[in-house]
Amino acid sequence: MTEQHGREVEPNQELQEAWTEICESLRAEIGEASYQSWIKPMRLIGLDGGAVRTGVPTRFMREWIQAHYQDRLSELLGSRGLKGGIDVVIHQEHGAPARPDIKPAGAGKDAEASSGPVNGNGNGTHYDDIGAPLDARYTFDRFVVGKPNEFAYAAARRVAEADVVPFNPLFLYGGVGLGKTHLMHAIAWHLRKTRPDRSVIYLSAEKFMYRFVRALREHNTVDFKEQFRSVDVLMVDDVQFISGKESTQEEFFHTFNSLVDQGRQIVISADKSPNDLEGMEERLISRLNCGLVADIHATTYELRLGILQAKGEHMGVEVPLKVMEFLAHKITSNVRELEGALNRVVAHHQLVGRDITLETSQDVLHDLLKASERRVTIEEIQKRVSTHFNIRVSDMHSARRARSVARPRQVAMYLSKQLTSRSLPEIGRKFGGRDHTTVMHAVKKVEELREQDSSFNEDVELLRRMLEG
Numbered sequence: 243m244t245e246q247h248g249r250e251v252e253p254n255q256e257l258q259e260a261w262t263e264i265c266e267s268l269r270a271e272i273g274e275a276s277y278q279s280w281i282k283p284m285r286l287i288g289l290d291g292g293a294v295r296t297g298v299p300t301r302f303m304r305e306w307i308q309a310h311y312q313d314r315l316s317e318l319l320g321s322r323g324l325k326g327g328i329d330v331v332i333h334q335e336h337g338a339p340a341r342p343d344i345k346p347a348g349a350g351k352d353a354e355a356s357s358g359p360v361n362g363n364g365n366g367t368h369y370d371d372i373g374a375p376l377d378a379r380y381t382f383d384r385f386v387v388g389k390p391n392e393f394a395y396a397a398a399r400r401v402a403e404a405d406v407v408p409f410n411p412l413f414l415y416g417g418v419g420l421g422k423t424h425l426m427h428a429i430a431w432h433l434r435k436t437r438p439d440r441s442v443i444y445l446s447a448e449k450f451m452y453r454f455v456r457a458l459r460e461h462n463t464v465d466f467k468e469q470f471r472s473v474d475v476l477m478v479d480d481v482q483f484i485s486g487k488e489s490t491q492e493e494f495f496h497t498f499n500s501l502v503d504q505g506r507q508i509v510i511s512a513d514k515s516p517n518d519l520e521g522m523e524e525r526l527i528s529r530l531n532c533g534l535v536a537d538i539h540a541t542t543y544e545l546r547l548g549i550l551q552a553k554g555e556h557m558g559v560e561v562p563l564k565v566m567e568f569l570a571h572k573i574t575s576n577v578r579e580l581e582g583a584l585n586r587v588v589a590h591h592q593l594v595g596r597d598i599t600l601e602t603s604q605d606v607l608h609d610l611l612k613a614s615e616r617r618v619t620i621e622e623i624q625k626r627v628s629t630h631f632n633i634r635v636s637d638m639h640s641a642r643r644a645r646s647v648a649r650p651r652q653v654a655m656y657l658s659k660q661l662t663s664r665s666l667p668e669i670g671r672k673f674g675g676r677d678h679t680t681v682m683h684a685v686k687k688v689e690e691l692r693e694q695d696s697s698f699n700e701d702v703e704l705l706r707r708m709l710e711g
C-alpha cells in the first residue's frame with residue numbers, strides 16, 4: 243500500500259521545527275483527544291515538489307485527516323511560507339504507529355490492510371473503529387437554542403456533562419433537519435474533550451445494522467458484541483431505520499440492555515417518539531421509553547432568525563437583517579434548508595461580488611422560494627379535510643359540535659395554522675366566525691392527539707403532505 247513518489251527531500255531541521263510548531267497550534271485548536279488520535283501519529287517525511295509530505299499508517303487515517311484537517315494544515319504551513327500544501331500518504335514503514343489499535347474503516351476494500359495488529363485486546367478497541375466520523379461543526383457552542391429545542395438541548399448537555407448517567411436512554415426525536423444529529427455529535431465532542439478516557443461511539447442505526455449483518459456473515463458476532471458492549475457511551479442515530487428489521491432489533495435490544503445494566507450511557511435519536519415507531523418490538527419500545535424522551539419541535543421564526551445570525555457571523559459575512567428576516571420568514575421547513583439558502587446567498591455574493599440585498603437574495607433563491615410560495619389557502623384546506631373525513635364543507639363553518647364534524651374541523655384549523663401564515667383570529671373568522679381561543683384549543687388538541695394516536699397522526703400527516711405537494 244505504500245505509494246511511490248519521486249523526489250523526496252528528507253526533512254531538514256527547519257522543516258521539522260515548523261512542523262512541530264504547526265502540530266502544536268493545531269493541538270490547541272482541536273483539543274487533546276483529537277490531537278492524540280490524528281495529528282500525533284502523522285509522520286513528517288519531507289518535501290516533495292513544494293508540498294510537505296506526511297505519512298500515516300492506514301488509509302482510514304489518511305481519509306480522516308484529509309477530510310478534517312488538511313485545509314487547516316495547509317493554511318498553517320502556508321503562514322510559514324510553505325505554500326505547496328500538504329500530502330498525506332499511507333506509509334508502511336511507519337515504525338510503531340501511535341495507534342496500533344486503529345483499523346481502516348470500510349468493509350472489503352481495506353481488508354488487506356487489516357492484517358496488522360488490530361484490536362489487540364478487547365478493551366483496547368478504539369471507538370473510531372466502529373463509530374462514524376463526527377462533524378466538526380456540530381458542537382454545543384454552535385447550536386442555537388430556542389423554545390423548540392431547549393429541552394432537548396438541556397438534556398443533551400446534561401448527558402455530556404454528567405459524571406453519573408442521569409437518565410437512560412436519552413431519546414431525542416423530531417422531524418428531519420431539526421438538529422438531532424447535531425446534538426449527538428455535540429455530546430461526543432464534549433466528552434472527547436473533557437473525558438478522553440471514555441470510549442464514545444456514535445453511529446447511525448443503519449451502520450449498526452450493516453456491522454451486525456457483516457458480523458453474522460463472517461461468523462464474527464462475538465467480536466461484534468464485545469465491541470459494542472465495552473463502550474461507555476453509545477449513540478445510535480435515526481433508529482427508525484431498524485423498524486421491521488427483527489434480528490437487528492434483537493441484537494440492538496441485547497446490546498442496549500447489557501450497556502444499561504452496566505450503567506453505561508445510551509443516546510438514541512429517531513424521527514418519531516418511541517410509541518410512534520412502527521415495526522418495533524414492544525419490549526424495545528418500552529426500553530426506549532424508560533429514560534428521558536425529549537422532542538425537538540419545528541422551528542419558530544425567532545429560532546430561525548437566531549440560527550441565521552449565528553451562521554452569518556460564523557461565515558464572517560455581513561448579512562443585512564432585512565435579508566435574514568426574509569429568509570426566516572420564507573424558509574420554514576427545517577434548519578438544513580435554511581442553512582442551504584443562506585449558503586447560496588453568501589456564495590453568490592462572494593462569487594459575483596454584488597452586495598447582499600433583498601433583491602439579490604430573492605433572485606438567487608428564486609426556485610427555492612417558488613416551492614415554498616405554493617402556499618395553500620384555508621379554503622383548500624377545508625375542502626381537502628372535509629373530503630378526507632367525508633363531511634360537508636359547510637360543516638367547517640357550522641355550529642355543529644358532534645365529534646364527527648368537530649374533530650375534522652379542528653384538524654382543518656390546525657393545518658391552517660401550520661400551512662398558512664394567517665393569524666389565529668383570521669383563521670377563526672374563516673371557520674364560521676369562531677374565536678381565536680377556539681383555534682388555539684384546536685391546535686393544542688390536535689397536537690395532543692398526534693402524540694397519542696398514531697393512526698390519527700398518520701391521517702394528519704397525509705393531509706399535510708397532500709396539501710403541501
Ligand code: ADP
Nearest residue numbers: 384385386418419420421422423424549577578
Ligand atoms: P437532524 O439530524 O435532526 O435531521 P441535523 O442535526 O443534521 O438534523 O441538522 C441539520 C442542519 O441544521 C445541520 O447542519 C445542523 O448544524 C443545523 N442545525 C439544526 N438545528 C440547529 C440549531 N439549533 N442551531 C444551529 N444549527 C442547527
Ligand code: MG
Nearest residue numbers: 422423479480
Ligand atoms: Mg440526523
